[in-house]
Amino acid sequence: KVGTFCQYDNPCSLSSSICHNQGTCVSSNTDPPISSCLCREEFTGIYCDILKESDPCASNPCQTRGYCALSTSNKTYTCVCQENFIGEKCERNNPCLSSPCLNQGICQANWNSTDTWFNCRCVGTYTGNRCETSMLNPCGGLCMNGSPCNNGVCICPAQYTGTFCGFDNPCYNQICRNDGICSVISNTTSVSFTCTCSSLYTGQYCEIPLNIQMNGSCLVECMNNGSCINGMCMCTSQYIGPSCQYENPCIQNNPCLNDGTCFGRYNTNGTLSTQCFCLQGFTGSYCEATLCSSTSCNGGICTATQNSIVCVCPIGKFGDHCQVILFL
Numbered sequence: 001k002v003g004t005f006c007q008y009d010n011p012c013s014l015s016s017s018i019c020h021n022q023g024t025c026v027s028s029n030t031d032p033p034i035s036s037c038l039c040r041e042e043f044t045g046i047y048c049d050i051l052k053e054s055d056p057c058a059s060n061p062c063q064t065r066g067y068c069a070l071s072t073s074n075k076t077y078t079c080v081c082q083e084n085f086i087g088e089k090c091e092r093n094n095p096c097l098s099s100p101c102l103n104q105g106i107c108q109a110n111w112n113s114t115d116t117w118f119n120c121r122c123v124g125t126y127t128g129n130r131c132e133t134s135m136l137n138p139c140g141g142l143c144m145n146g147s148p149c150n151n152g153v154c155i156c157p158a159q160y161t162g163t164f165c166g167f168d169n170p171c172y173n174q175i176c177r178n179d180g181i182c183s184v185i186s187n188t189t190s191v192s193f194t195c196t197c198s199s200l201y202t203g204q205y206c207e208i209p210l211n212i213q214m215n216g217s218c219l220v221e222c223m224n225n226g227s228c229i230n231g232m233c234m235c236t237s238q239y240i241g242p243s244c245q246y247e248n249p250c251i252q253n254n255p256c257l258n259d260g261t262c263f264g265r266y267n268t269n270g271t272l273s274t275q276c277f278c279l280q281g282f283t284g285s286y287c288e289a290t291l292c293s294s295t296s297c298n299g300g301i302c303t304a305t306q307n308s309i310v311c312v313c314p315i316g317k318f319g320d321h322c323q324v325i326l327f328l
Helices: none
Strands: 024-027 035-038 066-070 077-081 106-111 116-121 181-186 191-196 227-229 232-234 261-266 272-277 301-304 309-312
Touching: none
Parallel strands: none
Antiparallel strands: 024 035, 066 077, 106 116, 181 191, 227 232, 261 272, 301 309
C-alpha cells in the first residue's frame, strides 16, 4: 500500500510488465500515487521502451585496421586507418602502399563505392601520371641542335655528332673521296675525322691515287721532304698533293678565325681548298661567330660547345634556352 494513510494499492504491483527492458518501477508517496520507471542506462522513455542513441564506435566499425574517432557530438565517427588501408571503414587496401609515384612524388589514395585509385602530386620539375617525366631534358638539358633524348642518350641528327650533339659532323658532307669511309673521332671538347680508303687511294681524304709498284716504291718523286711509304707520298704539314708538290693553302692564307684549325685539301680536280674546325664557343665557315650572348639563356648561365650552347637555368625556369617559366 502507498499514500498518506496507505490507502492506495501500489501501482507498481498491478503489473509486472509496466517497465520494459528490465527497467525498475517506482511509486511516489502522493495522493493518489504516481508510478514511474527507472531505466537502464541504454534505454529511455516513460516505460524504458526507447533505445538511447548508442556509441557509434561500439560496434567496432573500423575493424582491426584503424582507430574509431568520435565526433565532438558523440553521434558520428571517423576511421583513422592504418597505413596499409583506406576506406570509410578501412576496408580497402591502400593503392599507395607500393610507392607508385616516382621522383619523390606524393601519392594520394582515393576510393568510391566500387573502386580504389591513386593520384601522384609531383614535385620540382617532374610531371606525368607517376611523376616519371622531367620537364627538363631527361639527358640533363645538354642535348643540343634539336636532338631528342632517349633513355638518357642524345640522338643526334645526321649533321651533328658528339655526346650532346654539339659538334658539326665532319662526315656529313661525304668528306672522304673515292668511296673512302669517314669515321668521327670526338670527345667532350673537340671533334675530328679519319678516312679509311680503299686499296687504290690514299691521303687524308682518299684523294690521292695509289701509283704503287710491286716493290712498294713510289711512281712519282716525293717532293718537299715528303716520304715514300708503302708506295705513297706522306707529306709534311706544309705541303699537300699526290707528290707533296703543293704548298698547304693554310700556310699563306689561313682563313680560320678565333684560333680555328685550318686543314688544307687537295681536290680530285686538281684544285686546292681549306676547311676550318672551330674551337669551343665559335661557329661559322671561318669560326667567325660566337655562340653565347647576353640574351642566349634568358638570365641563365651560357656555356658554349663547339657548335651550340648549354644553358644552366636559374630557379623557376627551364628549357633549352631557359625560356619556359615554371610555376610551382
